[in-house]
Amino acid sequence: MTDLAQAIVNGILIGAVFALVAVGLTLIYGVMDIVNFAHGEMLMLGMYSSFFAWSLFGLDPLVSLPMTGLAIALTGALMYYGVIARVLGKSPLAQIIATFGVQVFLRGLAQFLWTPDTRTVTGPWADDLRIRVAGVVIGGPQLIMAIGAVVTTGAVALFMNRTRTGGAIRAAGEDPSAASLMGINPQRMYALAWVIAGAATGVAGGLLMNGYSSSPTAGVTFVLMAFVVVALGGFGSIAGAAVAGLLVGVAQGVVGLYAPSYTLAAALALYLLVVLVRPQGLLGTR
Amino acid sequence: MSQLTSDAATSEQQEPRHSVRRTSWPAWATPALVFGALIAYPFVMQDSAAHNIGILALTYAIAASGWNLLGGYTGQVSFGHALYFGTGAYVTALLVRAGWSPWLAIALSLPVAAALAVVTGYPVFRLRNHYYSIATIAVAEIAFLLVTNTSWLGRSNGLELPITEQSLANLQFSLQDKRPYYFVALALFALAAGGLALFLRGRSGSYVRAIRDDQFAAAAVGIPVHRYKLAAATVSGAVTALAGGFYVMYVLFIDPQSGLGLDLSVSFTLMAVLGGAGRFWGPLLGAWVLVIVQDVTRHEFSGTGRSIDLLIYGALITIVAVTEPGGILALVQRLVKRVRRTEATP
Numbered sequence: 001m002t003d004l005a006q007a008i009v010n011g012i013l014i015g016a017v018f019a020l021v022a023v024g025l026t027l028i029y030g031v032m033d034i035v036n037f038a039h040g041e042m043l044m045l046g047m048y049s050s051f052f053a054w055s056l057f058g059l060d061p062l063v064s065l066p067m068t069g070l071a072i073a074l075t076g077a078l079m080y081y082g083v084i085a086r087v088l089g090k091s092p093l094a095q096i097i098a099t100f101g102v103q104v105f106l107r108g109l110a111q112f113l114w115t116p117d118t119r120t121v122t123g124p125w126a127d128d129l130r131i132r133v134a135g136v137v138i139g140g141p142q143l144i145m146a147i148g149a150v151v152t153t154g155a156v157a158l159f160m161n162r163t164r165t166g167g168a169i170r171a172a173g174e175d176p177s178a179a180s181l182m183g184i185n186p187q188r189m190y191a192l193a194w195v196i197a198g199a200a201t202g203v204a205g206g207l208l209m210n211g212y213s214s215s216p217t218a219g220v221t222f223v224l225m226a227f228v229v230v231a232l233g234g235f236g237s238i239a240g241a242a243v244a245g246l247l248v249g250v251a252q253g254v255v256g257l258y259a260p261s262y263t264l265a266a267a268l269a270l271y272l273l274v275v276l277v278r279p280q281g282l283l284g285t286r
Numbered sequence: 287m288s289q290l291t292s293d294a295a296t297s298e299q300q301e302p303r304h305s306v307r308r309t310s311w312p313a314w315a316t317p318a319l320v321f322g323a324l325i326a327y328p329f330v331m332q333d334s335a336a337h338n339i340g341i342l343a344l345t346y347a348i349a350a351s352g353w354n355l356l357g358g359y360t361g362q363v364s365f366g367h368a369l370y371f372g373t374g375a376y377v378t379a380l381l382v383r384a385g386w387s388p389w390l391a392i393a394l395s396l397p398v399a400a401a402l403a404v405v406t407g408y409p410v411f412r413l414r415n416h417y418y419s420i421a422t423i424a425v426a427e428i429a430f431l432l433v434t435n436t437s438w439l440g441r442s443n444g445l446e447l448p449i450t451e452q453s454l455a456n457l458q459f460s461l462q463d464k465r466p467y468y469f470v471a472l473a474l475f476a477l478a479a480g481g482l483a484l485f486l487r488g489r490s491g492s493y494v495r496a497i498r499d500d501q502f503a504a505a506a507v508g509i510p511v512h513r514y515k516l517a518a519a520t521v522s523g524a525v526t527a528l529a530g531g532f533y534v535m536y537v538l539f540i541d542p543q544s545g546l547g548l549d550l551s552v553s554f555t556l557m558a559v560l561g562g563a564g565r566f567w568g569p570l571l572g573a574w575v576l577v578i579v580q581d582v583t584r585h586e587f588s589g590t591g592r593s594i595d596l597l598i599y600g601a602l603i604t605i606v607a608v609t610e611p612g613g614i615l616a617l618v619q620r621l622v623k624r625v626r627r628t629e630a631t632p
Contacts, residue, residue: 029416035416035419083604083608086608087607087608087611090611091611092363092415093357093363093559093563093611094607094611095607096363096419097555097556097559097603097606097607097611098603098604098607098608100552100555100556100603100607101600101601101602101603101604101605101606101607102600102604103600104596104599104600104603105596105597105599105600105601105604106600107596107600108594108595108596108597108598108599108600109597111596112594112596112597224423224427224548227420227423228420228424231416231417231420231421235416235417261431261434261435262431262435264427264431265427265428265431265432268423268424268425268427268428269424269428271420271421271424272409272410272421272424272425275413275417275421276409276410276412276413279412279413279414279417280417281417
């Protein structure tokens with residue numbers, strides 16, 4: 001019984017992280033219908049920024065969060081103006097391939113600059129934390145990552161749904177020409193969406209360094225989950241991503257109890273089952 | 287956001303056939319030229335490394351051509367084609383280990399892959415756009431995990447094939463002169479190209495293109511959309527399995543990473559798109575370009591210990607997507623058109 005409770009709690013904690021990783025992806029999709037296949041690599045760059053803030057300046061991953069957020073926000077802006085703006089209005093295949101190219105490029109860049117070695121932040125502040133409730137143990141890094149995930153996801157959702165700028169971004173996504181008649185510059189809103197998605201992804205990378213290591217392929221592990229979470233929740237829906245993240249996390253936790261080598265398969269099967277019943281995902285509209 | 291949905295823009299990737307091939311360029315000329323060059327290659331390039339490049343390029347060209355039928359012509363962008371490649375490789379490996387003739391083994395792996403395409407495609411083709419693409423990843427990754435955990439499929443260690451007497455019947459040749467492998471690969475590519483050309487020629491070809499351009503319009507004029515997606519997936523899966531079957535006989539080894547990995551699925555897509563998705567010879571060109579780029583960068587920069595092939599690979603793909611989404615072939619066609627126009631107006 002305690003095992004099951006522990007598995008569920010672990011699942012919820014990792015599920016929150018899945019949701020956080022997925023937020024940037026679903027935001028971009030919701031605004032401009034583009035699946036960013038380089039998302040995992042943006043996350044990986046965020047993890048490296050956090051690592052170097054620690055190894056070069058001795059900053060704890062939690063302290064450097066604003067900086068990692070800023071670094072990847074800039075990466076997002078660069079990616080928008082460098083690549084994405086040039087494939088707007090082209091075929092979906094062209095858009096997919098463009099972001100794929102960036103993915104391969106960024107992974108190659110990390111490998112070239114920083115070698116394939118894994119980089120770990122040893123002894124982050126979160127390690128000292130440990131909570132024990134009724135036999136269920138919650139590790140500090142897991143807890144910190146989950147809290148950070150909830151705060152960041154909530155902040156992005158609030159910004160998108162409750163502020164005028166967030167509304168303008170959504171308007172540009174719904175109908176660019178109508179939005180521009182209302183005095184909204186769609187191009188600028190798209191760029192802003194990339195900046196926000198980048199910031200959220202950078203923060204996610206920084207949070208992950210509390211419990212994971214970075215390497216050129218670090219993004220791959222998480223991004224596959226992020227795709228499943230985004231599609232399961234419904235492309236473009238932040239709330240859907242949050243729900244789906246938790247669902248996938250718990251499913252993985254519970255399956256891991258009985259068949260540890262099939263946790264990923266469980267998440268993928270869950271996705272297939274859901275979309276075969278509801279082809280638009282849990283909270284998707286189309 | 288609804289105006290930006292996928293189907294509208296796909297017409298862009300269609301080949302401007304009529305404008306380019308207006309003058310005396312008979313239908314047999316392109317295939318004759320292509321196969322002429324491919325036959326000449328191993329005699330012009332003498333060393334074994336060049337033959338190895340050719341063999342791999344042709345193998346991947348078969349797989350990417352298979353992808354092209356479903357992704358390029360039918361508009362169903364699959365990121366899970368390693369499933370079929372792996373099916374071809376694993377079925378062939380198992381049967382050859384059991385003492386079968388490799389030719390028979392490869393031949394049998396094709397209907398297995400085709401059946402798998404129907405079984406997985408039947409439910410998955412209800413999904414559209416990105417939901418479909420993610421589902422193909424999910425199916426292939428589940429297969430990857432199943433194989434990794436199945437002992438009679440070798441788990442993550444993979445399966446080795448026995449080395450037997452060198453003969454065409456055993457599909458094993460000398461490693462000093464790899465040309466026999468090259469010509470077998472070329473013959474299989476010709477077989478695959480012929481099959482694909484047959485499928486694309488008649489009604490089925492027009493139907494799948496209509497589905498790609500607008501599946502609702504296609505359904506509205508009475509095209510059985512679901513059935514033709516399945517038909518395309520069946521042929522596409524079988525062609526890709528052919529590549530997998532040959533691959534395992536060439537390398538004599540298969541493991542989940544080299545036979546079923548996500549990277550493999552993605553590379554089939556990238557090859558087809560780089561050369562020109564929805565263009566018949568696109569995947570062949572893309573496969574050659576990517577295999578050569580990979581080989582050259584690996585040799586040129588291997589001394590530094592830091593690989594640069596991914597950097598170049600990624601940059602190349604991004605540049606093609608940004609400048610000419612129709613791939614290298616579309617770029618060439620555009621140049622040819624410009625040259626002809628300047629010729630016409632002296």
